[in-house]
Amino acid sequence: MRAQAHTLEGLVAGLIVLSSLLFALQVTAVTPLTASTSSQHIENQQQASTHGLLKAAADSGALKRAVLYWDETGGYFHGSNPTGYYVSNGELSRFTFGRMLANAYDARGIAFNVHVSYQLADGGVRTKKLIYRGEPSDNAITARRWVTLTDHDRLYGSDEQPTATELNSSTAFYAPDVRSGDLYNVVQVEVVVWRM
């Protein structure tokens, strides 16, 4: 009789220890900041670095040159035929903005897409891919910048030098002239960045 009571006590003691262990492990919090490849810290860091990169590109003029890096005769960005957008590093190294993105992100295993949105005369907004490297993951961040285009801005050639074609005399540019005055259009450059 006593032996069975002792066995029962031993079993109950074991059960108490095991259930408290299970409870402790389940209650410990896993928050968005828990270290992993998709934690909030990494998203914040990528957001900050992408904002900085876009600001540097806008200040130096590289962003405007990338938006105007258009082949008027073919109707696509220089060297992006037939897909119409850039994928590989070799294609990106043609223009300064592509080189800036590749230098900042490629060695760290971070992928990026660049979308260019422009407005239509009837009020719609259309988006065009500039750089496309696949579907972003669930933890991707975006940063954007607006580029104002005026009628007398010049298109850039494949060597990133200004050509003689002004925007208001171009026929094949992707964005239309939506205002009759000196303004041509306002283009939004959106960069999507995620960790591979």
Next chain:
Amino acid sequence: MADVTGRDGDDRHTTDRSTADRAQMFLIGGLALALVLVVLVPVLNSAIYTENLATRGSSGAGVATTFQVRADVQRGVSDVVQQSNRKYAAYADQLAAVRAEVPVLEALYMRYDASDGRMLSLRYVTGSDEPGTRIHQDAVDDFRADADGNSTDDPTWTLVEQTPVVRNFRLAIPNRTTLAGTKTDAFRIVFDRDPATTGDERTVFLYNDGGATVVAVDGPGGSLGECRDATGAGTAVDVTAATVEGERCPALEFLDDVPSDFDVRYERGGNATGTYEVTVKRGGSTSVPSSPYASGNPDANDAVYGLTVHLYVRSSDITYQTDIRVAPGEADA
């Protein structure tokens, strides 16, 4: 006969008691272990939540996006100002064109922000326009001009007298062999507070030292430094942005130190060939001489020096408004 029964009974009693004590020790030991594990949990959780709370920023409210809007609006209005200055000749037309484009810009920007739930309003601040003059030489020529009206170009001449500030001062020398070979013969740009006294000027020298363009700056206290450029055949110098061929030149960052209302003068203009442009603000005592510009090369046109627009951004998290001063190419812009 020995009394075995009693001792046996005592032993059994003792054994039973100690066995019973040990069984309770199992239970108490188990309970103690469980307590330790459960107490560990709030300790770990407090460390995790403290790190979470400590690293919370205000980025959720869209602060970075608001600053991006401000920077892009400033750049957009700057582009419109530069366009208008080139397209129209009269100051009134230039200002009217910029004022007419501000609501157009507002509508275009708002279309992108409306889908994010953000409202944007952009207004020109009436009376904030600053008249100026754009002095430019667009054809490659030497840097002389006819200052005294005797139909011969003078190497030393004043571009503008007593201007409070200049912006977008750029020179392009396509071939550096046209520059002088030594600093004493070099073409120089002089920023002079008081033409009557010497020793208070800042001078920028441009000369060719054995195949490299040298941009040297002298101030009242001596030399402020120099920058060299040996790339290509020519050199582009941006005095207000303090760059030489796109590279930063710390010696050229002296414009902030020049006290207000100074003359801009070229000396030995025959020792440089190229193009240049500068936009000067017309302050209370500014005077632009007429005779150097009478021939049209260089040319002096009215221009909008700068203006102020008021930006108001509102979303569900953030309300932001500010006055933005637009003066493209200004040294501290």
